[in-house]
Amino acid sequence: MTRKVVVIGAGFAGLQLVKDLKGADCEITLIDQRNHHLFQPLLYQVATTLLATSEIAWPIRRLMRRRKDVTTLLATVVGIDRAGREVILKSGARVPFDILVIATGARHAYFGNDQWEKDAPGLKTLEDATTIRRRLLLAFERAEVTEDEAERGALLTFAVIGAGPTGVELVGIIAELAQHVLPQEFRHIDTRKSRIMLIEAGPRILSAFPQGLSDYAAHSLGRHGVEVRTGIPVTAVSEDGIVLGDQPIPARTVIWAAGVQASPAAEWLGVEADRAGRVVVGDHLALPDDPAIFVIGDTAHVVSDGRPVPGVAPAAKQQGVHVARVIRARLADRPEPAAFRYHGIGNLATIGRNAAIIDFGRVRLKGRLAWWVWGIAHIYFLIGTRSRLAVALSWLWSFLARQNTARLITQKETLRDTD
Ligand SMILES: Cc1cc2nc3c(=O)[nH]c(=O)nc-3n(C[C@H](O)[C@H](O)[C@H](O)COP(=O)(O)OP(=O)(O)OC[C@H]3O[C@@H](n4cnc5c(N)ncnc54)[C@H](O)[C@@H]3O)c2cc1C
Numbered sequence: 001m002t003r004k005v006v007v008i009g010a011g012f013a014g015l016q017l018v019k020d021l022k023g024a025d026c027e028i029t030l031i032d033q034r035n036h037h038l039f040q041p042l043l044y045q046v047a048t049t050l051l052a053t054s055e056i057a058w059p060i061r062r063l064m065r066r067r068k069d070v071t072t073l074l075a076t077v078v079g080i081d082r083a084g085r086e087v088i089l090k091s092g093a094r095v096p097f098d099i100l101v102i103a104t105g106a107r108h109a110y111f112g113n114d115q116w117e118k119d120a121p122g123l124k125t126l127e128d129a130t131t132i133r134r135r136l137l138l139a140f141e142r143a144e145v146t147e148d149e150a151e152r153g154a155l156l157t158f159a160v161i162g163a164g165p166t167g168v169e170l171v172g173i174i175a176e177l178a179q180h181v182l183p184q185e186f187r188h189i190d191t192r193k194s195r196i197m198l199i200e201a202g203p204r205i206l207s208a209f210p211q212g213l214s215d216y217a218a219h220s221l222g223r224h225g226v227e228v229r230t231g232i233p234v235t236a237v238s239e240d241g242i243v244l245g246d247q248p249i250p251a252r253t254v255i256w257a258a259g260v261q262a263s264p265a266a267e268w269l270g271v272e273a274d275r276a277g278r279v280v281v282g283d284h285l286a287l288p289d290d291p292a293i294f295v296i297g298d299t300a301h302v303v304s305d306g307r308p309v310p311g312v313a314p315a316a317k318q319q320g321v322h323v324a325r326v327i328r329a330r331l332a333d334r335p336e337p338a339a340f341r342y343h344g345i346g347n348l349a350t351i352g353r354n355a356a357i358i359d360f361g362r363v364r365l366k367g368r369l370a371w372w373v374w375g376i377a378h379i380y381f382l383i384g385t386r387s388r389l390a391v392a393l394s395w396l397w398s399f400l401a402r403q404n405t406a407r408l409i410t411q412k413e414t415l416r417d418t419d
Pocket of ligand 1: 033040075296
């Protein structure tokens, strides 16, 4: 009897798994709440006008067009009936499974301050990116119109909270926009006088990188006009701006890049989760008490060589590869592979135009060479020739002409009632 494999989530982990199950004796149902697979590492470039949405996302149905064994469903999962072996969709429909793989990723976390989200959106989806892009561009437009000095100052203050790679990458390009792309287009304001703040509660930015590279990044951001504030937490966020420690800072554009929380898979399954809400899995990334239910990618708490596996795209893909091997072995009655082991490739982050840092363990790079390596690596991991060419061309154009092409303000405000 052909087994039913249900995969929830067509992100890095889920898509890799489905790819590697090609030719296996099973029927696959791939469920995602969005109709596209998203390349999240370049999302910040959509938020900051460098890339268009269609350059970093691909319709899942199109990606699966040649896979007759795969049925794609655009649907939101809201629960799992473990006893009945069914996935429960928001519509009320149920999808039966013999083997289930949950790969629903993570979302941003506000550490108990969820009310901050509408004024400090995080960056996880294309909608988040276009919301941030809209706020950035509108801030400059409104500053051009207003005659109120204080309001202009608040409009030209941009605060990014959280100095991991995403926060650093965001401020790098916002600085580039303000310093080099926009100045000649405005008549009443000098966009170069914008205040761009990177705020980190911890002692240094990019804490996952060695101290030397983190210092280099802070110095480099400073040279590009970014104000780096470390060691002070943000204590309040509102439409007016932020409070840093006890100092109010008027800012109309605030972006949250400070924390992540796994999707609610642990609640659906009624199982143990870690502090970030990730499901604790065993050697083969399955539930310890149910070997036919796997949890992979950012939703899973995985330990390899005694260390927790980071929530990054290569880890998610490697977990997809591993679970496909386990499922194939089981379907063919072959012995299962050895336990999952994560092979870390290294850490990369860009610091605006022309500079990046790379930590490959023994090899550490910074500056222009690192930026080229970063760029080539990211183009390589995009899906399809058209996207690779489109992204390469957008970067080349921005590099040579100092023009960012994705600068249209189109949608309405989605998070705030006003605007
Ligand atoms: C802004 C940003 C920048 C990043 N930069 C980097 C980087 O430079 N390098 C790097 O290695 N990693 C980076 N990451 C992390 C990396 O993107 C994640 O580790 C990776 O996406 C995890 O893959 P995943 O498959 O677990 O989840 P995801 O890729 O997030 O996929 C989860 C999928 O599940 C779907 N889903 C979620 N809930 C439901 C539901 N209830 N019903 C149906 N479908 C659902 C989602 O729509 C999504 O398609 C970045 C992440 C972000 C947000």
